[in-house]
Amino acid sequence: MLPSRRRLVGFAIGAPRPCPRTRRCLHAARDQPLSVRGVSTVVDGIAAGAVAGVLSGLPSTIHALLVSGQPLAATLAVGSLVLPNEDRRGRLLLAAIPVHLAISVGWGVALAFVLPRRNVVALGPAAGLAIAAVDLGLVGRRLPPIRTLPTGPQIGDHVAYGAIVGVILHRRSHSIAVPR
Numbered sequence: 001m002l003p004s005r006r007r008l009v010g011f012a013i014g015a016p017r018p019c020p021r022t023r024r025c026l027h028a029a030r031d032q033p034l035s036v037r038g039v040s041t042v043v044d045g046i047a048a049g050a051v052a053g054v055l056s057g058l059p060s061t062i063h064a065l066l067v068s069g070q071p072l073a074a075t076l077a078v079g080s081l082v083l084p085n086e087d088r089r090g091r092l093l094l095a096a097i098p099v100h101l102a103i104s105v106g107w108g109v110a111l112a113f114v115l116p117r118r119n120v121v122a123l124g125p126a127a128g129l130a131i132a133a134v135d136l137g138l139v140g141r142r143l144p145p146i147r148t149l150p151t152g153p154q155i156g157d158h159v160a161y162g163a164i165v166g167v168i169l170h171r172r173s174h175s176i177a178v179p180r
Contacts, residue, residue, distance in 0.1 A: 041112045044172045049108015052164035053101060059156030060149075067150075074154065075100070077145035104161070107131055111165050117173045124166020125159045132158035 057074065064071045072089070078099050079092030086092055115123050132155045140146035140154075 042109055044169055045109030045112030046105050047108075047172065048112060048165040048168035049105040050101065051168055052108060052161045053104025055164055056104075056157050056161035059160055060153035063150065063153035063156075074149055074157070077149055080145045081143060103135075107161070108165055111162070112169055115166065115169065117169070120169045120173070121163075121166045124162040124164070124169075126162065127165070128159040128162020129155070131162065 060074050061071045064073055072093065075096045076089065076092045079094070079096035080086070082095040082099055083091060086095070111124070111127050115127060135158065136146070136151065136154055140149075
């Protein structure tokens with residue numbers, strides 16, 4: 001027996017279907033058309049990266065408040081990469097915001113495509129460590145403003161970033177399907 005035309009058309013345009021396991025989450029990405037899966041993965045990555053980019057600086061901020069009293073040191077370091085001859089804190093902060101947002105969203109989209117959805121929460125912190133190896137080990141060591149930052153709190157930020165991205169990707173993949 002063939003499925004009804006309505007069901008075929010609904011699937012062809014990527015209408016969300018309940019997951020057979022929970023009846024609450026969107027159907028597995030592998031069963032959706034490639035264009036829908038790609039767009040939704042990018043949107044999930046943007047959302048996860050943006051939120052994690054804002055919240056993940058907490059470890060280094062707390063460390064800076066306790067040790068040096070300079071909670072914006074990492075942000076100012078990023079700003080000084082964009083404006084190397086600038087000394088005014090306000091301008092350095094404004095320069096750092098779009099750079100940090102772009103990096104956070106870019107890593108969020110990359111993780112949304114790479115991390116398996118089944119273990120995304122458990123693998124998020126490990127992905128954050130891998131990102132720290134690239135950001136701090138490969139790129140950061142060549143940039144004096146980044147190299148001068150304390151490494152431990154920066155690694156903590158990256159692990160927090162990965163954990164937050166993992167939680168958000170998990171929640172977004174298990175959101176309640178809205179019938180069209």
